[in-house]
Amino acid sequence: MLKITDLHASINGTEILKGLNLEIKAGEIHAIMGPNGAGKSTLASVLAGKEDYEVTSGAITFEDQDLLEMSIEERAREGVFLAFQYPVEIPGVSNVNFLKTAMNEIREHKGMPALSAKDFLRLVKEKSALVDLDASLASRAVNEGFSGGEKKRNEIFQMAMLEPKLAVLDETDSGLDIDALRIVAGGVNTLKSANNATLVITHYQRLLDHIIPDFVHVLYDGKIVKTGGKELALELEEKGYDWIKSVE
Template sequence: MIKIENLHASIDGKEILKGLNLEVKAGEVHAIMGPNGAGKSTLASVLAGREEYEITAGSVDFNGTDLLELSTEDRAREGLFLAFQYPVEIPGVSNINFLRTALNEIREYRGEEAVSAKDFMAMVKEKSKLVELDSKLANRSVNEGFSGGEKKRNEIFQMAMLEPKLAILDETDSGLDIDALRIVAGGVNALKSDQNATIVITHYQRLLDYIVPDFVHVLYNGKIVKSGPKELALELEEKGYDWIKAELGETV
């Protein structure tokens, strides 16, 4: 699905990613954990194509395509989806209008027919149920006046509508109470198949009780420094990140 090799990225001349390697295959769920400032959100932004970041070395292969050569919108059209840590409020642009535009531009890119208004509305109805998103919210302006939980559910709703091959969830659990967390995780799990893959970026292990990863990676100082099975997340939760630093031979 995606193969990241020796990825180096910097912003304002400061190097954040320092040779990151990661491979995710179809059907897999990978969790990326790490302390604050390790580069977790930078990784998400770089993969989504945020232009402020400069890629200084490395490559990202996404289903045979050089991801780094694509514009932000073309990455989305190729099937990459980023669930934002801080979804943006866009006054005046309705969720519905926004999603229909997105869906049709993606379809056009793939040489598919535009979705009919009727089929689109049926899809909205079905997918909004998945994350228990009030259908009224679908008619409101994108994220405007949404609570924190509603914004995150709206991200997963968009993911359900766009059916990406690879979803990257950037701190989707932050600011969620346990009920909202369950709903969001339930949505993600329902969308899982052997054709797609998920990268869950999180600081805390809590989310991984609900979205169970196949692999857990520790991102520290711009690199993946440790990988393991799902039990690694529990160990990190219990012991914190200091032992990793110690293992790396750094003084804490």
């Protein structure tokens, strides 16, 4: 589904990713762990197409298409979803209106008719229950005045609505208490299928107690330096990132 080959990316002339390789197949859950500054969030931003980052060399193919050639919204319409580490507030724009616009643009892209108001609302109700999101939040402005946990649950709610092929969760666990963490993870697990894939980016192992990864990669200094199964996360938790540095 996703293939990253020798990816180099920089911001303001500073190289952050220095030859990253990664392949994700449908039905898989991958976790990327690493110390602060390793390039975890850069990877998420590059996948989504954030313009501040410059890809200097390497390739990313998504469903056999060149992802780097696509605009931000094309990537989203093709099924790349980024759950933001810091979800953005958009004053005056209601969550419902925002999502309806997004869904219908994606459906139009796929040649599907726009959703009726009734079907849309039914979907909102169904999916918001999944992450225990208060229905009243749907009518409030996007992320405005939401607590940290509500923002993250809202991200997963949007993910449930948009049904992406590849979901990239960028430090979704940061700032979450244990209950919220369980709800968010529960949402992600329910949405899991044989046709989609998930990339979990995290600093800590605790999220991976709830979302069990098939593969764990350690990102250090812009490269994946170690790959293993879910037990690698536990080992990292125990030994800390210094262990990886010394291995290197």
